[in-house]
Amino acid sequence: MLQGNAIVAQSGGPTAVINSSVAGVVETWLANPDAPGNIYGGISGIKGILEGRIIDLAEQKRSVIEGLRYTPGAGIFSCRHKVTAAEQERLVETFRKLNIRYFFYNGGNDSMDTANKTWQAALAADWEMRVIGIPKTVDNDLAFTDHCPGFGSAAKYIATTVRETGIDLESVSTKNKVTILEAMGRNAGWLTAAAALSKRYEDEAPHLIYLPETPFVKEKFLADVERVYRKLGYCYVVVSEGITDENGEYCFATGGKDAFGHAQLSGVGVALKDLVESELSIKARCNTPGTAQRSAAHWASKTDADEAYLAGRTAVEYALAGKSGLMVTFERIADEPYQIRMGQTPLSKVANVEKKIPLTWINEEHNYVTEDFIRYARPLITGEVHMPMKGGLPEYVRIDLNRGRL
Amino acid sequence: MLQGNAIVAQSGGPTAVINSSVAGVVETWLANPDAPGNIYGGISGIKGILEGRIIDLAEQKRSVIEGLRYTPGAGIFSCRHKVTAAEQERLVETFRKLNIRYFFYNGGNDSMDTANKTWQAALAADWEMRVIGIPKTVDNDLAFTDHCPGFGSAAKYIATTVRETGIDLESVSTKNKVTILEAMGRNAGWLTAAAALSKRYEDEAPHLIYLPETPFVKEKFLADVERVYRKLGYCYVVVSEGITDENGEYCFATGGKDAFGHAQLSGVGVALKDLVESELSIKARCNTPGTAQRSAAHWASKTDADEAYLAGRTAVEYALAGKSGLMVTFERIADEPYQIRMGQTPLSKVANVEKKIPLTWINEEHNYVTEDFIRYARPLITGEVHMPMKGGLPEYVRIDLNRGRL
Numbered sequence: 048m049l050q051g052n053a054i055v056a057q058s059g060g061p062t063a064v065i066n067s068s069v070a071g072v073v074e075t076w077l078a079n080p081d082a083p084g085n086i087y088g089g090i091s092g093i094k095g096i097l098e099g100r101i102i103d104l105a106e107q108k109r110s111v112i113e114g115l116r117y118t119p120g121a122g123i124f125s126c127r128h129k130v131t132a133a134e135q136e137r138l139v140e141t142f143r144k145l146n147i148r149y150f151f152y153n154g155g156n157d158s159m160d161t162a163n164k165t166w167q168a169a170l171a172a173d174w175e176m177r178v179i180g181i182p183k184t185v186d187n188d189l190a191f192t193d194h195c196p197g198f199g200s201a202a203k204y205i206a207t208t209v210r211e212t213g214i215d216l217e218s219v220s221t222k223n224k225v226t227i228l229e230a231m232g233r234n235a236g237w238l239t240a241a242a243a244l245s246k247r248y249e250d251e252a253p254h255l256i257y258l259p260e261t262p263f264v265k266e267k268f269l270a271d272v273e274r275v276y277r278k279l280g281y282c283y284v285v286v287s288e289g290i291t292d293e294n295g296e297y298c299f300a301t302g303g304k305d306a307f308g309h310a311q312l313s314g315v316g317v318a319l320k321d322l323v324e325s326e327l328s329i330k331a332r333c334n335t336p337g338t339a340q341r342s343a344a345h346w347a348s349k350t351d352a353d354e355a356y357l358a359g360r361t362a363v364e365y366a367l368a369g370k371s372g373l374m375v376t377f378e379r380i381a382d383e384p385y386q387i388r389m390g391q392t393p394l395s396k397v398a399n400v401e402k403k404i405p406l407t408w409i410n411e412e413h414n415y416v417t418e419d420f421i422r423y424a425r426p427l428i429t430g431e432v433h434m435p436m437k438g439g440l441p442e443y444v445r446i447d448l449n450r451g452r453l
Numbered sequence: 454m455l456q457g458n459a460i461v462a463q464s465g466g467p468t469a470v471i472n473s474s475v476a477g478v479v480e481t482w483l484a485n486p487d488a489p490g491n492i493y494g495g496i497s498g499i500k501g502i503l504e505g506r507i508i509d510l511a512e513q514k515r516s517v518i519e520g521l522r523y524t525p526g527a528g529i530f531s532c533r534h535k536v537t538a539a540e541q542e543r544l545v546e547t548f549r550k551l552n553i554r555y556f557f558y559n560g561g562n563d564s565m566d567t568a569n570k571t572w573q574a575a576l577a578a579d580w581e582m583r584v585i586g587i588p589k590t591v592d593n594d595l596a597f598t599d600h601c602p603g604f605g606s607a608a609k610y611i612a613t614t615v616r617e618t619g620i621d622l623e624s625v626s627t628k629n630k631v632t633i634l635e636a637m638g639r640n641a642g643w644l645t646a647a648a649a650l651s652k653r654y655e656d657e658a659p660h661l662i663y664l665p666e667t668p669f670v671k672e673k674f675l676a677d678v679e680r681v682y683r684k685l686g687y688c689y690v691v692v693s694e695g696i697t698d699e700n701g702e703y704c705f706a707t708g709g710k711d712a713f714g715h716a717q718l719s720g721v722g723v724a725l726k727d728l729v730e731s732e733l734s735i736k737a738r739c740n741t742p743g744t745a746q747r748s749a750a751h752w753a754s755k756t757d758a759d760e761a762y763l764a765g766r767t768a769v770e771y772a773l774a775g776k777s778g779l780m781v782t783f784e785r786i787a788d789e790p791y792q793i794r795m796g797q798t799p800l801s802k803v804a805n806v807e808k809k810i811p812l813t814w815i816n817e818e819h820n821y822v823t824e825d826f827i828r829y830a831r832p833l834i835t836g837e838v839h840m841p842m843k844g845g846l847p848e849y850v851r852i853d854l855n856r857g858r859l
Contacts, residue, residue, distance in 0.1 A: 061621050061624055061625065125625050203846070207751050212745050214849060215747065244846065337618070337740030339740055344617060438834070439754060439834035440650065440834070441613060441616065
C-alpha cells in the first residue's frame with residue numbers, strides 16, 4: 048500500500064449532504080487500522096490547499112465529524128476556482144512537502160476536471176498519488192453515474208415546497224392565482240423536474256414545468272398558463288433558472304459570469320411573473336427559494352444522506368485498493384425496490400460533461416416530464432434525516448477550522 | 454343554550470396551522486353531546502357563504518378532519534373579500550335560512566373586522582348569534598393577543614432557512630458573499646425579526662435585519678453591509694417586504710393594491726441585491742421563499758399547531774358558554790418555562806388594528822432586534838409536528854368540498 052497522508056476538500060456550491068461524504072471519508076480512514084497516514088482537510092477546497100490552509104481532521108471532536116452527517120453547507124469550506132497550470136505544479140509541491148499521497152475531491156463537473164488535472168500534474172512530477180472524485184451536486188448533471196449525492200435532498204425539498212405552496216395557491220380563491228417557482232439548474236433541469244414528484248391529483252401543482260433541455264417560447268408559455276388558469280382557476284409553474292430561447296441563449300440573463308465563465312442567472316421567475324401579469328392580466332407570485340434548495344438539511348432525504356456517506360467511504364476504499372484518477376459512481380440495479388451498487392468512471396471522462404434529462408423523459412409539449420422521470424427520481428427522496436434540535440431549531444455542528452492546523 | 458347550527462370559515466392568507474384551528478372547532482363541536490346543531494363549513498370564507506357554498510363537515514371522513522392538524526393551506530378554502538353593507542344583510546339572511554346561530558371566523562385583522570360587522574348586522578336584524586373570531590396570521594400583527602397562531606411555524610421556518618442558507622453562505626469563500634432574504638410582513642416585522650432566532654455565534658447569520666417599524670435609509674443599509682462584509686468576508690441580510698422610507702412610503706412598491714386597498718409588495722429583496730452589486734460591487738444573492746413561509750407545514754412548530762387547535766376549541770367553548778363578538782386571545786403567563794392561558798377581546802377592538810414590534814425591541818441602529826424579542830419569540834417555535842409520509846413527501850389531506858353540500 049502506498050504510504051502517506053490523505054487530504055479531503057470540498058468544491059463548488061454546497062448541498063444538504065456534501066458533509067456526509069466528508070464524514071464518510073474521515074470515519075472510514077480513521078477506522079481503518081491499515082490507513083497509511085493522517086487524514087487532512089483542505090480549507091476552501093483547492094484554493095485553501097494552495098494557500099497552505101490545511102487541518103488534521105483527526106483533531107476534531109468525534110461528535111463534530113458525526114454531526115457532519117446532518118449539517119448543511121461545506122463543513123471545511125468550499126471554493127469555485129479554476130486552477131492554472133502553475134498552480135497545479137504548486138499543488139503537487141504542497142502534496143510532496145506534506146507527504147500527501149491520497150486526494151479526495153468532493154464536487155461537481157468543474158471539480159472533477161480540477162481533480163483530473165491535479166492527478167495528471169502529479170503523474171508528470173513523478174509524485175505517485177491516489178486521486179478519487181466524490182460526486183456532489185444538486186443539479187444532478189454529472190455523467191456516468193445514475194445520480195449525484197445532493198440531488199435527492201434538493202429534490203425532496205422542491206417537491207415538498209411545491210406541494211405546500213400548491214395547496215396554498217388552490218385554497219385562496221380570490222387573488223394571485225398564478226404561482227411561479229424558480230428552481231436551480233444551470234443547464235440541466237433535474238431539480239426543476241423534481242417538482243413533478245409532488246403531484247398526486249390532476250388538478251394539483253405543478254401544472255407546468257419548463258426545463259433548460261428544450262427551448263422556451265414565451266407565446267407557448269403564455270398560452271399554457273392561460274389554458275390551465277381557464278380550466279382550474281389557478282396555475283402553478285415551475286421553471287428552471289437556466290431556460291434558453293430557440294437560439295440557445297439564456298432567457299432573462301443578467302450578464303455576469305462566474306469564475307468558470309458560466310453565465311450568472313437570476314430573475315427568470317420574476318420575469319415570468321411580470322409577463323403573466325402584463326400579458327394575461329392575472330395576478331401572479333414568484334417564489335425563489337434560492338440557496339435554501341441546496342442547504343435545507345432539515346428536510347434532507349435519508350437515502351441521499353446515506354448515499355453521500357457511502358460515496359465518501361467508497362472513495363477511501365478505492366484509494367486504499369490502489370485505484371486512482373476515478374470518480375465514485377452509483378449504478379442502479381432496480382427502481383422498485385430501489386437498489387444500487389457502487390461503480391467508478393475515469394475523471395477524464397466525467398470532467399466538464401453535463402448530463403441532461405433525456406428528451407424522451409420530457410413531454411411533446413415541452414411543459415412537463417414523463418412517468419420515466421418520476422420512476423427514476425422517486426426513490427431518491429425517500430426517508431428523513433433526524434438531527435438534534437435545540438430551541439426549536441436544528442443544532443448543526445461547526446468544524447473548528449483553527450483546530451489541528453498544520 | 455342558543456339552539457341552531459354552527460359554521461366555520463377561513464379568511465385571508467393561509468398559514469401552516471390554520472387548518473388545525475378548524476380541526477379544533479369541528480372536533481370540539483362534534484364531541485360535545487350538548488352542541489345544539491350541525492357544524493358547517495363555508496367554502497372560500499365569507500364569499501362562499503354568500504354564494505351558498507356550504508358543506509356539512511360531519512360528513513367528512515374522521516381521518517380527514519384529524520389530518521387538518523398537519524395540513525397546510527386553507528382546507529375549506531379562503532378568500533380576501535371586503536363585505537359590503539348589502540352583503541352583510543344577505544349574509545344574515547343566509548344564516549337565518551339555514552338556522553345558523555354560531556359563526557367562527559378564522560383570520561387576521563380584516564377578517565375580524567368582517568366578523569364584527571357581520572355580528573352587528575345580525576344584531577340589527579334581530580337574529581341572535583354567537584360570533585367568535587379565531588386569530589390566524591403569519592404576520593403576528595393582531596393586537597390584544599400575545600401572539601397569533603401561524604406565526605410560530607412561519608418563524609421556525611424562517612429561522613431554520615436563515616441558519617441553513619447562512620451556513621451555506623459562510624462556507625463558500627469565493628463568490629456571492631452577500632445573501633438577502635426577503636420575508637413576509639406588510640407593516641409589522643415580526644416574521645422578519647424571527648430570523649434572529651437563528652443566530653448562535655457572533656459571526657453567524659443573520660447580521661442585519663431591516664423592519665417596517667423603522668425607516669429604511671439606503672445609505673445606512675449600504676454602510677451596514679459594507680462594514681459586516683469587511684469584517685467577516687460575507688454578510689447575511691434579512692429584510693421585510695414592507696420596509697418604508699423616511700416619508701412612510703413603501704420602498705420599491707410595485708403599485709398594485711389588494712381587495713382591502715393594501716399596497717402589493719414584491720421585489721424588495723431583489724432591489725437590495727441590485728443595490729449591493731451596483732453600489733458596493735459585491736456579488737449578492739436573493740432568496741424569496743414567498744408563500745413557502747406560510748405553508749411549510751413539514752416544519753411547523755408543535756407549540757404553534759397545538760395552540761391553533763386550542764384556539765379553535767376555545768372558540769367553540771366560548772360560543773357555547775354564550776359569549777359573542779369576541780376574538781380568542783393568548784395571554785402569556787411566563788416565558789420560561791413557557792406558559793399561556795386563553796383570553797378574549799372584543800372584535801370591535803381588534804378589528805383593523807395592527808400590532809407592530811415595540812420600538813424598544815429594535816436596536817438603536819435600526820438594523821437588528823434586542824434580546825427582548827428573542828425571549829418573546831423563542832418559545833413559539835419549539836417542537837415538531839409529525840405527519841404521515843408517502844414516497845418521501847408529507848401525505849396531506851384534502852377536504853372533499855363536494856361531500857355534504859347543503
